[in-house]
Amino acid sequence: MSSVLEVTDLTTVFHTRRGLVRAVQGVSFTVNRGETLAIVGESGCGKTITALSLMRLLPIPPAEIVAGSVKVAGTDLLRVDDATMRRMRGSEIAMIFQEPMTALNPLITVGRQIAEMVMLHEGMGRAAARRKAVDMLRHVKIPEPERRAREYPHQMSGGMRQRAMIAMALACRPKVLVADEPTTALDVTIQAQILDLIGDLQRELGTAVVLITHDLGVVAEVAQRVVVMYAGRKVEEAPVAALFADPKHPYMRGLLASIPRVGTARGLASMDDRLQEIPGIVPPLNELPPGCAFAPRCKMADARCRAEAPPFEMKAADHAAACWKS
């Protein structure tokens, strides 16, 4: 299988008054055509900064991508000029956000926003672009697409806006879709609809999807492979089944043991009466401990963990983690 997105050693820092914040440190992964790679982690783990780095959407300064490459079909996005990058956003790599209003202009009708993008990227005429916009809205299953195309974003419900944003992101058939918590703000029944929609479109268009999420349920349902991030670093990577069956990093093991599950009453999942806790909190990124960043919260940590950062290495076939103890 050919990889469409190849991220190598991505390192992003922020220059702040409180010093250098290492938001993303040497993160690498690849995504194949039609594949979904999930990046999971909690707030502050660097997953959103990773996504914004791929899109080159971070404000520079204070941010700076100090190392690495982001290759989409062979072209390194970090090496092209701004004009080329603008062309590639939308046509090669597109992004959808948790809050659709960050991507939709409140002053322009939804149809016109999609049409403008198609005109820009594909040089289509106004009338054709207009028709394409309505087609895309129909494609994402928005009822009465002709009427909805003439509406402003605020006239739509949250789920509908999310669909409109997906329509816009996929209108030019990008090879890579970066989805940053696309369903986190939605109700659970709407979340299920949107996840189905992204999956259907992905199968149809062969899009490679990078799904950023904190929800392990969403990961288990839609991802084929998973990257786990903690404090700016990749700490584990594996196919989804292997990761959930046999997590190698104590952080991932802790996360899986700490989430309550629906279905315990139905016997679909078993659960102790008491949830397992991961003690402590995620360390601030400008005060990272010298060794493994998870060591202060880890039951297994010893002197070596606290002194020396563990290498990211293979622990089983196609299953890698950064831990001295596994």
Place this chain on the structure above:
Amino acid sequence: MSPLIEVSDLRKYYPIRKGVLRRQVAQVHAVDGVSFAVNEAETLGLVGESGCGKSTVGRAVLRLIEPTAGAVKLRGRDITQLGKSDLRPLRREMQIVFQDPFSSLNPRIRVGDIVGEPLKVHGIGDRRQREEKVAQLFARVGLRAAQMRNYPHQFSGGQRQRVSIARALALDPSFIVADEPVSALDVSIQAQVINLLMDLQRESRLSYLFISHNLAVVEHIAHRVAVMYLGRIVEYADKATLFTRPLHPYTEALLAAVPMPDPTLKRQKRHVSGDVPSPISPPSGCHFHPRCPYAEARCRVESPVLREVATGHQVACHLR
């Protein structure tokens, strides 16, 4: 045994005003006739999606907003009929913990004073005694007494929620409304707060009305569960029954939609379609009928009443 809290036919309507004269043109039935009971040392989970009225119920039960109609009985005494001065001593028994530990704590006040405030307001003890009590409360929720002098911004989200819980416990209440208390927290922190709430219940025989959109959390913490849809309770049962044999098609849909953190389970791909309708103009008949895969002609015109189908299991559906 009579329940600690008994809510009957609770309603909260909001006027919709239009035009220069702000004339009332319609009403939103945010809570439309809700009844339930919470026993001592029991957790009632109240679940539903955004706009279903679950938070309004929580606030109306405590009279943080005035209910339009209905009764809320605390140990048999209807608090909706009491004047402010009669209500005040009863407020000590009933507290609330909010979702957002960032906006529910005053950033300019030391957390020790935040937690001690209810004691001061109710004139309990002298300064030194109050300080001692606050130190005990800090210990109970897993904070260090030395942290009493810090300000809210010096705490993480999980710690702030511990502060909120300590404040709610200050007056030794018997009933706490917990409105999405872990929804703003990271997963690894959620478990800490859920365990704390369950420990406190065991130690002090606390009762909770636990409001959440997260069914997994509710399945873990609640004893009984009420499911709300557009201002009404559509199903009400003990936890095991609700999660193993849900009867209302909406409960079914909710359970089917929750993503399971287990890649070996293949989800049946049959999801309810459509959006949650606006509570301003809810659908006729059964509010769920436009999204219900089983809806019949009758469902479109006739509103189903909540009725008992088995002991302790109530459902509002014509077809079940």
